[in-house]
Amino acid sequence: MTPTAWIADPAALRARFAARPARIGLDTEFIRERTYWPQLALVQIALEGDAAQAAEILLVDTLAPGMAEALAPILADAAILKIMHSASEDLVAFKHACGVVPQPLFDTQQAAALAGIGAGLGYQKLVEQVTGVVLAKGETRSDWLRRPLSPAQLEYAADDVRHLFALHDALGERLAQLGRTDWLREDAERTVRNADEAAPERWPHLSLRSAQFLDREAQRRLLRLLRWRDAQARDSDRPRTWILDNELAVAIARNPPIDRAGLQRQLDAHPKAPRRLADALWQALTTPLPDEAQAPEAAGETRDKQRLRKLQDAVAARSAELGLPDGVLASRRYLESLLDRGEWPEALSGWRRALLEPAVTPLLARE
DSSP: OOOEEEEOOHHHHHHHTSSOOSEEEEEEEEEOSSOSSOEEEEEEEEEOOOSSSOOEEEEEETTSTTHHHHHHHHHHOTTSEEEESSOHHHHHHHHHHHSSOOOSEEEHHHHHHHTTSOSSOOHHHHHHHHHOOOOOOTTTTOOTTSSSOOHHHHHHHHHHHHTHHHHHHHHHHHHHHHTOHHHHHHHHHHHHHHHHHOOOOSOGGGGOGGGGGSOHHHHHHHHHHHHHHHHHHHHHTOOHHHHSOHHHHHHHHHSOOSSHHHHHHHHHTSTTOOGGGHHHHHHHHHSOOTTGGGOOOOOSTTSOHHHHHHHHHHHHHHHHHHTOOTTTSOOHHHHHHHHHHSSOOGGGOTHHHHHHHHHHHHHHSOO
């Protein structure tokens, strides 16, 4: 079994990378229960052995002073391939803690989906399918910010990168055989780009099911409140719902107060209301957004279900031809967006659009 080393000195990390490897296995442990941004607690790095250096797993203590600065040039080095599993949240954690997003990226979860093995597979299940190794699951809810970490935590953390090279070899070979290496490259670049931009969702009201029961003007008020909430959460590094919970946001948008005093009464009647932010909340509620007229309406029963079903059937047929798991080619969410707005979402650009457009375009035309 590959030995592990606890790295709490930035100089020790730099020494391990005096000669830059071609690839590394990479994972993180972070906490996000009481903050908006993930708190990076530990970074796991798998190194391959060669004539000059033995194979090793590094458990990097990101709470140590100067460690984030030591990690940054390694993460940013385009000559080092970063092999990760389900990397999107880890990338955001790296961006916030180190100021850079690891790239280039090979995401083994994405690769497994494109290889036809399965969509959204967890690391343990994928390792078992590819290598036959059964991993323990005992430390998934650990407090990774405590020190020292327990032996069980250290073993669990090391296991999270121990098999990434084997997954990369097997999945990379299968994708090459299928001619889908470029598909994964496109998806990985999009994942990195999204993490690097870390922009808040433009139309957050669409993700709330209750928004579909609001009229057009109420949906615009809800959009204002949710955009304000997101900005407050990011600036204060607190969870969104700690700023303003969904139920109260929808209630205010549905029945807006006529003045600041009315808003205060609404807040006083709600146990989780942000009373200290009442002035800012009133300003957000009553100030139209520059782009709110462009906001898509949260659709409910008015959506053309028959046309959506036809789109889903066309995508399912194409997926079956390609041997792709359901949802990999295009999820229901993106098909709804395509149907409602008539514009291809960025997530369906590139190879997905090239495969789907011939079958889907005729179905988008309104009769």
